[in-house]
Each structure stands twice: as C-alpha cells, then as structure tokens.
Amino acid sequence: MGQQLRLALLQMNIEAGSPEANFAKLASLLEEAVSQANKPDVIMFPEMWNTGYALTEIKTLADQDGARTRAYLSEFSRKHQVNIIGGSIAETKGDQVLNTIYAFDRSGQVIADYSKIHLFRLMDEEKYLAAGDKPGKLTLEGAEAGMMICYDIRFPELARKLALEGAKLLFVPAEWPNPRLHHWKTLLTARAIENQMFVIACNRMGTSGDTQFFGHSLVLDPWGETIAEAGEEETILYADIDLSLVDSVRAKIPVFEDRRPTIYEA
Secondary structure (H helix, E strand, O other), X not given: OOOEEEEEEEEOEOOOOOHHHHHHHHHHHHHHXXXXXXXXXXEEOOOOOOOOOOHXXXXXXXXXXXXXXXXXXXXXXXXXXXXXXXXXXXXXXXXXXXXXXXXXXXXXXXXXXXEOOOOOHHHOHHHHOOOOOOOEEEEEOOEEEEEOOHHHHHOHHHHHHHHHOOOOEEEEEEOOEOOOHHHHHHHXXXXXHHHOOEEEEEEOEEEEOOEEEEOOOEEEOOOOOEEEXXXXXXXXXXXXXXXXXXXXXXXXXXXXXXXXXXXXXX
16 A cells, blocks of 8 residues: 555544444444545544433443444444544543544554543533543554544643654644634644644534534644545535645754754743
C-alpha cells in the first residue's frame, strides 16, 4: 500500500441512552463503508457513539470493560481486513466510567486504546467520568499516529507531545456542539499546521436534549489545508491521504529542528 491511505469517517446521529439503537446505526454505516468499490483502509467514528451524553445513567449504560465493543469491532475489522479507530465509547473499569478509544488493525487485534485525559466541565464530564492518564499512541500501517478526544484539542501540549514522538496522523473523535463551529475548525487546523501532521476528526451530528451537533467532520493535511469536509447531515466522509507529504512539509519548514524548549517549557 505504500504511503497511501483511504479514510472513511462515519458522521452519525447518536441516540443518548440507547446503546442498541446506536450499535444498529453503526453496523449499518460500517457495512455501507466496506461495500464501496474503493474500500477504505481506515474507518473512524465519533465520540461516545454507544451511549451519547446520557451521563446521569452512564454507569448502567456503559460497556463493561469495553467487551461488547471490542468483540464486535474486532470481528468486523478481521472479516473485512480494515483498520478501525473505534470512535470512543463509555466503558466501565471497576467502579469508574471512562471515555475510551479502541483501535484495531486489519487482523482484528486491538493495537491501542486511549481514554480521554481532559474532561469537559461545560457538559459535567468530571462529575460522571474518570480521566485517562496516558497519551494515545499507535502504529497504523507502519506509521506513527496519535489519538485525542474532542475537548483534548484545546490543549496543544498534548498534540505536540504526540508529534515529537513521531506521530504523522492525529485521530480526533468528537461530539462538538453548536455554536462553536469556528473553534472546531480553527483548533483542528492549528493542530495540523503547528505539528505538520494530518488531522482526521470525526464529529457527530443531530440533536441531544437541548444540544445541537453540527457535524463538519474534517480531514486536514500537514499544511492545514482541507482535504475533505462533511456538512451537517448524517454521512460517510471519504478522503485519500499520502503520508509522504508529512516528511516533505517537515523538511521544507523544519519546525521541530528550530524549537528552543529550554526557554519556553516549564
């Protein structure tokens, strides 16, 4: 395959508090994605796709140890020989609930997991969820990559750490709501430009309670240019990327070589 990757981002509606409906919706979109003549190499979903933000019920709704999700996505990725960045799910670990991404390779193996580090106070996440304690890193088709979730993109230190450790791609599942579309696009673009990496961000769409979600899933190149952007409807966003562009951009503007961390890092 070389440096070429075809991506499919499942921009879906999520029914808060209805895991069965959400699993059914995801299954339908997954089947649609792999039925394309030009089958994707990587499929990605939004944040908390299994439960939505039904936080007051989250302990009873969350996937115990992520077992159901891992079993289903492992079998799907193995059957269709596709990599999956499994959005994120609410999962229980002991007496805690975490917001966790599981990533799978073409053989169905879990190759990485990441639990959201930064909890979003505006949606009361810190009252119901436990924070992760390690960055999200994986090797995908021979390339180093990073994972962040939604609110994490407001913390450039995390993206920079991943880039310094070799990441060429950054995957960002999200439930990013109205009215902050400008923030969504600006922050993602900044992360791409400053770290000279591809940023692949899958947002949900639809309405949950009084909150509206605008979609606009994005694939950005290492220059911060938009390769593909969805609208506000439920859709599958496809994009083709060439990972060799990362090395080309980093060679042309050697940001990492010109850093002076002794001056500005605590």
